[in-house]
Amino acid sequence: MRKRRGAGRPTIADVADKAGVSTITVSRALRDPAKVSAPLRERIDAAVRKLDYVPHSHASALASSRSNIVGVIVPSLTNNVFADTLRAIYDELEQGPLQVQLGNSRYVAAEEERLIRIFLGQRPAALIVAGGDQTPAARALLESADCPVVQVMEVDPDPIDMMVGFSHFEGGRAAGHHLLQRGYRRIGFIGARMDPRSRRRMEGFAEALRSAGRYDSELFMTTTRSSSTSLGAELIGALRAKRPDIEAVFCNNDDMALGVLFGCQHAGLRVPEDLGIIGFNDLEMMAAACPSLTSIRTNRYGIGKTAVDMIRARLDGDEPENRVVDLGFQLQERQSTVRRV
Amino acid sequence: MRKRRGAGRPTIADVADKAGVSTITVSRALRDPAKVSAPLRERIDAAVRKLDYVPHSHASALASSRSNIVGVIVPSLTNNVFADTLRAIYDELEQGPLQVQLGNSRYVAAEEERLIRIFLGQRPAALIVAGGDQTPAARALLESADCPVVQVMEVDPDPIDMMVGFSHFEGGRAAGHHLLQRGYRRIGFIGARMDPRSRRRMEGFAEALRSAGRYDSELFMTTTRSSSTSLGAELIGALRAKRPDIEAVFCNNDDMALGVLFGCQHAGLRVPEDLGIIGFNDLEMMAAACPSLTSIRTNRYGIGKTAVDMIRARLDGDEPENRVVDLGFQLQERQSTVRRV
DNA sequence: CCTTGCTTTGTTAGCGCTAACATAATGATA
DNA sequence: TATCATTATGTTAGCGCTAACAAAGCAAGG
Structure with a gap:
């Protein structure tokens, strides 16, 4: 018989077996518990705990054409300015299932464009990019991306999608x-x-x-x-x-x-x-x-926080009141x- | 007829069609060009360029049980010390196909353990964690991980796998x-x-x-x-x-x-x-x-660089000379x- | 009692890619 | 020339999950 591959960690099928339900029910219980009745939900949760089951994010991303990755592109990792905004983004996203993928463009526009291409290849849940000075090609890529895009650190009357920062x-x-x-x-x-x-x-x-x-x-x-x-x-x-x-x-x-x-x-x-x-x-x-x-x-921390709020709102189906938020300065x-x- | 899903970007099958070969040949040409003859390789490269094909990293990760993600867990994003090491990691990995996924444990051991769990759920290509003070559970997880693990910033005679830092x-x-x-x-x-x-x-x-x-x-x-x-x-x-x-x-x-x-x-x-x-x-x-x-x-930059070097060596099948590298201080x-x- | 509409659960067929095995083409050797 | 080893390419069957559709269960209304 042909060898099975993978076979390491427990899969959603193992959880389903243990809980005596189908795999799709487990999937629903994990992603949207309200869709599953209370008794089943409890059985499933118990099975998840017992098996120490961790969903395979790549499989999920492949099946749904949507990953839980929020791509963030900043021009510098050592600049404290971005560190504060990044910290806010991490703090905010920690609550939910979203994961940050961070890119460093080193203040090189072509590098930023390359990163945008790579990130889009992963069908991110959302993208956060620093500034409003993308190359025309990068801007076109972002405009046609089918996910929320937030430009941070600046304000501009003509955002790609959403924007938060100051002048x-x-x-x-x-x-x-x-x-x-x-x-x-x-x-x-x-x-x-x-x-x-x-x-x-x-x-x-x-x-x-x-x-x-x-x-x-x-x-x-x-x-x-x-x-x-x-x-x-x-x-x-x-x-x-x-x-x-x-x-x-x-x-x-x-x-x-x-x-x-x-x-x-x-x-x-x-x-x-x-x-x-x-x-x-x-x-x-x-x-x-x-x-x-x-x-x-x-307000660098506030910029990161607001960016995540805007993304959350959009992912929840709401349209944010303002597509451009000016957090000002003092x-x-x-x-x-x-x-x- | 049932609706097709996805259907957005070109897939490896599109490239294969255009180049007149099978999908596995395209896969090989992209991952290990030496395995494919020169003429085919050229036809495939041309098709890739023409279609603007970007491999779907999640599909690849699912099929191979191995992602191109290097998970990095640091306790702080605003501490310049880690920023320098991170910058080195990004600089080094930029060359290859590996992507960084960054986690912030905020100096909380339980949070670090949670991040390790999440990262392992993505079958990372390698993991880099700061320090040698993981919880016993976290240490056990890392020890049983089937990928290279580098602890950075410290040296210790008893590393989980590999280690680079100073005393x-x-x-x-x-x-x-x-x-x-x-x-x-x-x-x-x-x-x-x-x-x-x-x-x-x-x-x-x-x-x-x-x-x-x-x-x-x-x-x-x-x-x-x-x-x-x-x-x-x-x-x-x-x-x-x-x-x-x-x-x-x-x-x-x-x-x-x-x-x-x-x-x-x-x-x-x-x-x-x-x-x-x-x-x-x-x-x-x-x-x-x-x-x-x-x-x-x-030598914070050197620590990041060395960590990546160690990972590269291991992924290439070589065993690094020393599992613990002391970069010292002046x-x-x-x-x-x-x-x- | 049946219909209608809703909720809850299940079945099936992929998502795009690669491991494993299979086969064809090529070259080396007896 | 027949045989074996090697290389180059292809076929098949999933990886683990979820979208789409299907069906069953249930309550309310006639």
Whole structure:
């Protein structure tokens, strides 16, 4: 006789045998208990426990053309910003049967497209992608995907499907207004990586300065190198070498801002007296730093939570009220921008 | 007639038709091209490209009882330590067909066990789990898993299967020796979370002090709260309130160490003159800080890379030379422990 | 009592792929 | 040339689950 394959773990048929029902009844009892009468449900649950049965997710996915996988594509694993959002997604999905599959696009659009292709090949239950700057091909793929798609971290009037985040442009503008209001005049910008979101922050910031007649492109310094604390220290050094008269600087994220602070301390400059500093994201360390650092607080955890809520709603058949949710930001004013007059 | 299901994307049968071969030949051409003659291979490749065929990973997993999923279970998503290791895993696996499935146990052993169960239900190609402190049930599950299992971040003479990391006990001991060698006498410890690895660091540290007759339990302060920069500042404040004579402190990680530095700065204490500080992990910011912070450098990226290498070797049928790889650590001495005599 | 409509359970036939076995084609050897 | 070993391809039967349809059970209404 031909050998049987697999034969390791108990299958739904074993559970059905033990409970004295058909396999489809077991299937229903596990996926939608309301569809099965109480006594059968109990017998089935008992059999499941006794056999230590774990449904074979691949078989389920194949039979139903729908997996329990939520694909998540982020551009970085080491960036705390995404870590918080990811943590929220994991926390939220933990309750249900959905599993996260995480992809790292490393800020490369082509890589993101490749990941979208792979994920779609697995018929995911839903997809979460960071940002709104997909390649046209990637966007087309996502638009024709027959599952909910949530773009996170940004807002845009024209989402692929659903979207939750905030306006980076407005965040940058708020940073600019804050420094102007504090009386700073020669105001600069330091930006690393300069992905599309950082660029929009910079544009909003420049816009604020421009509308006050304070925009000076010489005080803007950017690089495509990835952001880090030491890079922040390095760039403020370079910027001050070129323009020692700079009074305040907006950093495209908090790591850079912390680096600027360290750079000032190493150079013997006082913050905020000699240089005002404002960061972006308001990571936990910003409040602890000495002096504490002003930043634009963003609700990264809330973004992840909302994304999952939107997916859940859609999977339950409800249409979310708004396809685009703006979670906003708050300016957290701290010592690093308190200018003595 | 009964409706057909699925019917969306092209299947392997479509490719086989187009190339004029059988499905199994297509299957072989895709998985192991050497098994198929060159002309057929080319016809098949052309058909794959023309149809934009993506293999259905669930069907493959079901048929072969083996998925292309590498399950990774870490206790935290926001801890930079794991982020670096994860990044290495993603970087390495990107080349091949293997996909990462990431689980977050949040430092809860029962949650880790649950995740192991779920992952095993998917017949993963391999599993990577953080640390060596699984519950007995979890350990039993992993021992009977018919796939490679790598425990990362630690070393232990008795691995479940394979292991790569370093000795936290020795790391702690090195920190202790360093402070002693620098002439510090009243030496303390600050630890948050106090997961098993932090505890082993503390034990190694205490061992070093004890062997020099310098161990003073009053100078050790721990909490189960999760570590953060502000918590570091808070704890050093509490410790100094109790024992103003403390001269140096080892922190169970770098976030705490940075917080201790900030706490000292807020309190007007000089580092290292009034207090020496040494951290653990040597995150990027440690070198940039002012003063720069001494730390124990660990090779987190290397751990992830090595874990994948070990898995690859095993899947290729080779037995790795060593089932336990110790990647060690280096003491990075910086300004925060330079004591003037 | 039968009909109607609902709920609960079962039967059957795949989902798309690959393991195992079968066979044909090729080359090497006696 | 016949025989055997090897390689290249094909046939068949599932992997474990669920969609679609079928049927049985039950209550309410006429």
